[in-house]
Amino acid sequence: MTATTSSRLRTEVPGPESRALHLRRTSAVAAGVGSVLPAYVTSASGGLLTDADGNTLIDLGSGIAVTNVGHAAPAVVDRVREQAERFTHTCFMITPYEGYVEVCETLNQLTPGDHEKRSVLFNSGAEAVENAVKIARVATGRQAVVVFDHAYHGRTNLTMALTAKSVPYKHGFGPFAPEVYRVPGSYPCHDGLTGEDAAAAAIDRIEKQLGPGSVAAIVIEPIQGEGGFIEPAPGFLPALSRWCEANGAVFVADEVQTGFCRTGAWFASEHEDVVPDMIATAKGIAGGLPLAAVTGRAELMDAVPPGGLGGTYGGNPIACAAALGAIETMRTENLADAAKSIGDTVLPRLRAVAQQTGVIGDVRGRGAMLAVEFVRPGTPEPDPDLTKRVAAACHAAGVVVLTCGTYGNVVRLLPPLTMPADLLDEGLSVLETSIREEASR
Template identity: 85%
Template sequence: MTATTTHRRLRTEIPGPASRALQQRRAGAVAAGVSSVLPVYVTSADGGLLTDADGNTLIDLGSGIAVTNVGHAVPAVVDRVRRQAGEFTHTCFMVAPYEGYVEVCEALAELTPGEHAKRSVLFNSGAEAVENAVKIARVATGRQAVVVLDHAYHGRTNLTMALTAKSVPYKHGFGPFAPEVYRVPGSYPFRDTPGVTGAQAAAAAIDRIEKQIGGDAVAAVVVEPIQGEGGFIDPAPGFLPALARWCAEQGALFVADEVQTGFCRTGDWFACEHEGVVPDLIATAKGIAAGLPLAAVTGRAELVDAVPPGGLGGTYGGNPVACAAALGSIETLRAQRLDRAARAIGDVALPRLRALAAETGVIGDVRGRGAMLAAEFVRPGTTEPDPALTKRVAAACHAEGVVVLTCGTYGNVVRLLPPLSLPADVLDEGLTVLEQAVRTEAAA
């Protein structure tokens, strides 16, 4: 880390000349299909701050999309990665295994919900984890149908594109998609009929499944405990437990996609714990390894072991350097009690966002848990999405050196995913910039 400041500092406009020059180089070499939220080119990062090629220091309220939960350049991660890279970087666990893979699986068995015997298999990305959870579910149940929810996002592989709800930019033009995927309504309290409970929303989803598929045909119901790209949708209380109970009754597997919600992001180690839901299989990635590519499927031993030897794996899955990073990340999450830190971030940010909503009239809903927070922008006095205002607010934050992200089926949600270790004064500064951006753009 070479940054010399612990606060936001702007030396140039955003992006500055060095970043603009790199952007020109990029245009001649990088595929146009890969987009970036903010065209500043990072040279170093520390804690919750990013320093770019022009020497600007920006507040990071995105964490690389919920990846750097422990912050950037964390000693426990850096030290383990350096040590492992100096010993060996790859053998392929399927050829010549190593202890780090086993240690990560042991940690996952301890940390994930449930006291049952568990097994894990490691991969490279969240999409791989979700896809392999579906593979395990189909083998273990002998069934084919997979149920997902409206507004879901599960990845960009062919199967996970089929699971994902939003067409543009994730699916349009990329079909045909994998078959035997069925979509049902979920729980979206802001947009559901007023007064609908979580149990009622689950009953509607279950009714659709039973009428259109049949419970005895369902291999798995795959659910994000809080939907991510769909808009940080936190389902009404009772929705997830009711869906999990139905799965158990029908012999279907309840699969929790905790790729974005996992590893203390929501104030619990895993978001399912909020209502005591114990998934049959849980897919994790993002926050597991502080930025190195690693993902996992963890589940009931008898289910995961239903797949015969050779049926799961991949050349790079559970890379030893990535496993070292995961062990350093888990060590940091535990030592710094970052589950508590996430809850503290929510305790600070949620009241400020709600006050901002009441003041400006352009935020229809403020929601989230821990350090996974969202503001949904609407036209005043309505629930009509306002993606244009959302885009302007995000751009105004970026111009002032605060990285925020947008999401939502309607493109009208600003999401906040700060590192869980973000200092209180940096969080305060970032929120102040966001508040001013909303006030300014709402009045424009």
């Protein structure tokens, strides 16, 4: 394939230095940890990753929606450096510090709703979701948790139970936590339902199989991530939120992947004016450092007695400093609007490719959370083989793209929100060429 990125590549991808590093890895790192593209990165900036062979790769993955503010945002770097020079850890549960409090204050202000809120900090998205469930159960005195087809919520034991897809996330790892119940969601290009009708079907299942008085929480991604970047039909989320309010259940928005300007709003719940009772965040919160949070209504969050929440590293001071720098960058550079501009650029171009090739069942997304779903021509049948070939062609040409979906037939795009327009255009051109060439094989 003739790629516009060829001038950025010194070797094949991965090159000899990366292959040597990968050989070391096989004897040191557990096989269960995979990598999409084993090109070993030595530096990153401006939407470009430089690998051990000197190749520069266009990053349309952002470390799975983590580096929203770029790979080394100055405000993040400066705050991290200053904090590391003062102290790296005390454990907030032992001797607290202002940075943790300031992050919680900021989250309480940023997240949807003007009600009184509280926040608590953790290390990962799975940890945040798991603690949201814990809080909901204590606050309601109920046990049942409702989740959805195609959901992904993490890899801990409880969040594996919440996650829908078996391989590779769940197979062989059971038994799983009980009192988790799965219902149909909204997948507009496949179910053809309005949001209200899809919600009615889900609610009917909940009421018949559980009863409203048993439900502690409904946990849902406003746009499903690993399940295929599935954006529910309008009206679906508000209907579920209203049902929770009417029946004393907690509406938990898992915004781990959708949060922090990724979808063109600070949080994806805002697109339909949904105000979650609790919201779980991570990934883009801290510019690449491990941090996560649960933010929710004060009366819910305060239902857990002292000592019931926490963790040794949760809200580490360096991660808190990074979060404050990342949020400062999002505000000053108006990255929510930057995400909208990315979507406005990408969606028309990929929809044109869909019309030309006949192998794309849907092009969808909000802001800079975008997806292409591949199907066999003339059918809704998933085509994971074509998806793999398209991704591999992009990787060989020096463009990092990710795949996802219950059926493995979705290419997803998550560029840094700070990516220059010309670099986005270059990466998108490689993707378009890869689709056309692989579709014609």
